[in-house]
Amino acid sequence: MPKGDFSLVYTFHFYLFGLIAIVSALLFVTRKSPVAAVLWLVTTMFCLAALYVLLDAQFIGAIQVIVYAGAIMVVFLFVIMLLNLGHPSELADARGAGWKLAAGAVGIALLAEVFTLTRAKIPDRLSLPPGSGAQDIVREGAIAPIARPLFTEYLLAFELTSVLLLAAIVGAVVLGRRRQDAS
């Protein structure tokens, strides 16, 4: 976003939102009550939206809030309420301590390996000059850089996704239907 180097404010906000995202995620994973978990996940998503904005993806950030936090999480909450699963007392549902430890070990191993892998050097000729994303937005606005490839290069994927949504709608309706006792 800033021209050239990253100012302190920018960096500070970046780390802040990142940290809150991680803490929210941890809290989300460890809540006993599903409702509390949903809300913490929403918090995580908000932080992620902020991160997207900081990363020159304002449109994506907006979409994140609208679609993810605003629609998907609401659906989750809706289903929890529908099935009356909100009471924490029924749900001592994490596995035993041994399993948690094992899961933690696996997680740490995965993390370590991902870090090792990301040490790879990024070739300079493949990367854009810094700040080019911001220049695009200044020129064309925030949505046009995404929309143009969407309707030209990735048109096929776009159309398939719409078919996918159709299938999802039909499937959700069929699956959610209450069974008729006759027949």
Added chain:
Amino acid sequence: MLAESLFFSAVLFVIGVVGVLTRRNAIIVFMCVELMLNAVNLAFVAFAQVYGVAGQVFVFFVMTVAAAEAAVGLAIIIALFRHNQTVNLQQINLLKG
């Protein structure tokens, strides 16, 4: 900010994995999967800043698919709940054997 973003992305992803492995409530597990998808989105957006806007287009698609998947998945969970009266994954084992 690529490295830091990737770091956050990785951590969030691993938290999601741990959640999938540990929790028994189906809905919570589902939400952990959503968390993983979000972490991947963050990685894509971070790469988009360096490699061009295709990353953001991909995020677009991921979100779409995630929405569709959430809808169908929750429908399945509702159907499961109607059948077993519980969403405890350990008690849902019709595929056993």
Added chain:
Amino acid sequence: MLLQNVQSSASQALAGTATQWLWVVPLLPLAGFVINGVLALIAPTHFGPADPALAHADDATHATHEAHDGAHGADVGAGAEHDHADVAARHRFAGITSFVGPAVLILSFLLSAVIFWQYKSVAGDSHEPFIQTYFMWIPAGDLQVSASLMLDQLSLVMLLVVTGVGALIHIFSVGYMREDPGYPRYFAYLNLFVFFMLVLVLGANYPVMFVGWEGVGLCSYLLIGFWFSDKANADAGKKAFIVNRIGDFGFLVAMFMLFANFGTLDFDGLQAAMNGVTAGGALVTTICLFLFLGCTGKSAQIPLYVWLPDAMAGPTPVSALIHAATMVTAGVYLIARSHFLFALAPVASLTVVVIGALTAIFAATIGLKQWDIKKVLAYSTVSQLGYMFVGVGAGAYGAGIFHLVTHSFFKALLFLGSGSVIYAMHRAYHATHSHDDAQDMRNMGGLRRFTPVTFGLMWIATLAIAGIPPFAGFFSKDEILAAVFARARESALADARWLGIPGNFVLYACYVLGLAAALLTAIYMTRMMLYTFHGPNRTGEKEREHLREAPWVMTGPLVVLGILSAIGGWLNLPEFLPIGPVGTLEHWLDPVVGTSALRLTKGVAPEIAPSLEYALVGAAVAIAVIGMWIAWSRLKPEVLVPKAQAKPEEGFERVLEHKYYVDELYDDTIVRPTYSVSRNLLWRGIDVGLIDGLMVNGSAWFARGVGWIGSALQSGQVGTYAWVLVLGVLAVVSAVTLR
């Protein structure tokens, strides 16, 4: 092309004679085996005493007892009444067997005699053997072993002994074993034995000889354990076979070494190869020592003699044929046949002499205190075999073979005579339903009144074995002792060193041991005669009425053997007693073993001055007479009590009676540790634990484990599948990371 004669000067001269039919000689007993074997298989067979109640359950002496020596009626079915004993219910095919069994042997002997006469007249002093090849047995690259039989002067002597004495013993067996339920089986085994023995003595190379070697061991096992339903007899058979096997290992190793170093295993090929070998080399010595190991097993020398006394569990004619006249002499024959090897290894030859002498005296001491008549004869056999080995070890191959021949006469006579005695005793005990031991001398006594023919003939044999002139044993035993003495004074053996001791000293010592053994021989043989035939009869009042002489089918062969024991000395009269042709046998064998004998005596025939010779002979005769007198005067048969009432021995006599506890020693040091290793290490450890447990059960367990893992993975729970998924991802990422 079956049947080829190896071309040699001998074979050309012998073409057209009966020697072409050499192969018929072993084939006749084989045919007898087949016929008798078929008869034994198609008729109901019995494997032991028909009436178990008659088994000698009270006998504490282990593995020595022949439970029923053929004197019982064969009552088929259990719980027989003893009254049937006089009505002999024989085997169904007893008649055929009685004809076929001895007939093949008699025919074989007649053919051998014809072959002998023709060979003698045509090629009697030929230096080349007559070899008949039948087919190529082992064509394996460098190893070319043909199935061949060889005829030379040495094998002719053995041929006549085996078929002649064998025929007599077969005739004797007709009378002895006729009431036995396993009669055809007995003759089948006996014929098979003669077949193998003939293969042994006629073989033209070491492998063919080894076939015969093993075969006689097999037949020995079958015949010792003939009444195998009594475990003791089966154990004796096993012991004989296993101990023999140890010796066979030595024979095999020697064959391997021979082939590896000389490339051939034929006798004439090896003899030619020996021309390039220096005397006294380590290789030849080792080969000879391994061959001798085989001899100690087959011919019951120290340390592998332990099976021979136990082998008395078999029928008495078996003991006569196998363990007196033929099988046990195979070792002596082997050394004589391998003369070209032993002549090049003075140390090995000295070893043979030493062990032969030690065995001679060792066995003689044990024989002093044995009470079972067959045991006395068994130890006597071991002792006399020692003499034979002294002879061939000292390079006096002719003398050794001479003693082999005379020994077969008088030892067979002794065994068959004891068989006649036991036959009478068994008849007596059977008639009175007594369970006493029919073989123990303490139960005998004064039998000369009841079995006079046997008595007289046994005395002839005793005088022969003791070495009293003019009987056969005197000449042969004296020949050996004189040979040892002469070589002690001057020979290649005397020059050699045996374990650091000078050879002449060793030979003199062996000579003294030989004399001592002769003394003991005279003592224990006289003792045997004294206790059995002289003095009061201890068999019992009622039994005495039933004691009588055996039928003529049994005493006939005894008479023939008696005549042979009496005049057998004529075969090889010594120089200082020129009452007839001198040294017939030695001259006969000279073309075969002469060069080797001379090699050991450094090229000169050993000479002893006639005066010294007379002195030595006189000393030997005097010792024999003194031995007999000691026994006659010191041993009082009147003080003996029947075995049932006898007190156990004490002190050194107990040691002698228990054979110096050698069997117990072997048991503790060798048998039990082998057992323990087999049971604990090999069976429990490796077989049950490793193979059964780890490999067989372990693979099953492993398969089940894998299946268990598989089924655990198929839990039907999403959580499990998620775990598997994540672990898989971790594996793939690790693979990429760690690359």
